[in-house]
Amino acid sequence: MDYTIKIGGEAGQGTQTIGETLTKVIARSGYHLFSHQDYESRVRGGHNFYQIRVSDSPVMASKQKVDIIAALDKETITRHLSELSETGRLIYDSESLKEQFKGERLTDIPFARLATENGGSRIMENMVAAGAVIGLAGLDMGILLKTVEEAFGGKGEDTVKLNIMAVKAGHEYAVRSCPSCNYSIAPATKPNMLVNGTEALALGAIASGLKFYAAYPMTPSTGIMNYIAGKAADFGVIVEQAEDEIAAINMAIGGSFGGVRSMTGTSGGGFALMAEGISLAAMTETPVVIALGQRPGPATGLPTRTEQGDLQFAVSAGHGEFPRLVFAPGSPEQAFLLINKAFDLAERYQIPAIVMFDQYLGDSQWTYPGFNTRELVFNDYRIRGARFAGMKEYARHIYADYGVSPLAVPGDAQHVVVTDSDEHNEKGHLIEDADTRIGMTGKRLFKKLPLLRKEIEPPMYYGGNNPKIVITGWGSSYGLMKEAVDILSAKHDIAMLHFSEIYPLPLTEQFNYMNILNNAEQSICFEQNATGQFARLLKSETGFAFKHILHRFDGRPYLIEEFTGVLNALIG
């Protein structure tokens, strides 16, 4: 069982509500799914879609062929009808679109009339469509009704009743119009967890003991702030919308200096404004975690679309030389665990840690039996309360043997905590002399860096031994590459390397990934950018040059068939 649903419409027509309702029903029914979204930078009009792939086993990328299309606007039909599979079905409302479309696979359902006939408003046409899709897909109506009840429960009984009538009307109409349609044939099992990348990052931060989050809204990172804000009262987190990204990172640094785990989140443009703050965190050795949601640049670029264009920037942002961490999870589960690791290492080594994602990972929903919380770590590395008071003396930047000076909470003891963005001495006071400068650079940079490198996990390897073809990628391309390897390995000797802990680059002692690359006849680096930034990073650090670099920089993710197509063309 493996079928795809696509909901298309203008912004403001509620395609996202349909998508969110359907994905919930599918996951709750025990099926697996992968969804991705495509939307424009506008509140009304334009053309948006929400695509959901449903299966009885885990899936992690979208397909080109679609089996059910719900069209709320004309553009969905003109643009996406060609994607419909031979046994697929497109539903639309000729009364609303004021046009009849001919074709065996097209079914006319009066969404708007069914919504208003039952006493609802025209806007509920999206719930009629949701009911119709559930009917065509053969999904459980009981779960749908429960989901609708939950979604509209806060808006009063009448709203719930009207929406339930709307989904029921859509469901009945669709079942009657296509009795043979039933895509959900595999027996459903127990409910799956449904989560997108943005939620996973926010969840991971809360599960890491986050106490302070400051940010300025910017797509695609805003969802992190929104989610944390919704849980702030329950989890004792202060969330503040800063006046700009400069303030946001300086606030996160202030919160961290004050003694609690602090974080900010932004996109490329906001991250550019934060560059000086990243350097400040490094100099004052104040731990800070930054979620960087990439979108196509330069400048404002394509605000609601996806790109992996900020890797070189992330590894070098901020003036001066200092250690940092750059992670790029490939799935919501990796996002959940890697942001936890980022918090731990940022605090342990008192450095800035950057966790990169993009619109594609941020908005994509994945299903899991559950997240493994036993893999989470929490160590409070700060010196607090009685432990601080018990110290005979304290100097914030003391030359510690292993390079990391104790980080104490100001005010917790009689000792003062002093730090400076100027080069400083052990006590934190500004200095001019060469010896202290050399000593502090040694402590801050040279002693920490080798320790940090040992913490970095090798890339994920997937495929048989001694592959002839190795495809390499980082961040959000994980699922797509893995699905492609599964398909292509039927004909090719192919494997993949996926980097999620990117910088510093993983050591090769534990797993010699460089051997795999060097021994491959064809090494391919796939990146969602124009110049191959990871390939350049790997070359600058190791000298290795990929045979092929596969780019995409139109702001859209690859669908599986497209991706295997370009790979096939490349490897012959």
Place this chain on the structure above:
Amino acid sequence: MPSLDDYRGETPAWCPGCGNFSILKTFKETVLELGLDPHQFTIVSGIGQAAKFPHYLKCNTFNGLHGRTLPVATALKLVNSGQLVIAVAGDGDCYGEGGNHLLHAMRRNVNIKLFVHDNRIYGLTKGQASPTTGNAAHPKNLPFGVLSESLNPAALAVAMDCSFVARAYAADMPHLKETMKAAILHKGFSLVDIFQPCVTFNKLNSYEWYKQRVYHIEPDYDPEDRVGAFRKALEPEDRLPLGIIYKNNRPVFEDGIPVIAEKTLVRQDQAPDMGKIEKLLSEFY
């Protein structure tokens, strides 16, 4: 009880005769008289001559970036709301580079104190115009003179309904001390704009210049009358009123955060409650 000696810091690198010396001395006396130990307050500063201030006494110190004192101070106060947090900045630091932060700090009204050493010039970079440099000045980097109107911090603050707005003068130390104390004891964001002669780069706004112009605000003045305060802040430059120009009892930002109603954030359990995390994850089914 601490003694003045307990606040001894590094040796200042300011020019002899700098107005900063009397501000430093007065500040030490202020915290001493308030009975604050060095570890019981934090000074956040930026970059500039004024920003070196916390190094020259003993206290918790975050000497950060140029213009960025207020975001750091804001967050520090929010996570450790029991502690006194003072931001020390210069006029270029706070009114120029950090202008946006000042607007929003006044809006937020977090209970932090902002002491601006306002010398109407850039000292550290040697004599360029600052936002408070008057039109009569001839800084070397502006070949055609100071064409922009100078910023009036007190008037701006009154317009922003800033919770506490005062002016003081570095050379009038008893009055400065009284003003610093009132600012620290006021509940709300407090701005003290301190006139500070720069003997090296600002020959115009000298000790003599200030002496001819400053006066103490009349005892019957009502600092809670916002319109009157605006008038006071806008008095022409030939008379410079010193004292509390405006104050109000706006609720402070942190009192609106239920999360810290009982315990400051830094005193709460820092480890995540895994039972609650599991429950949170269960919402995703």
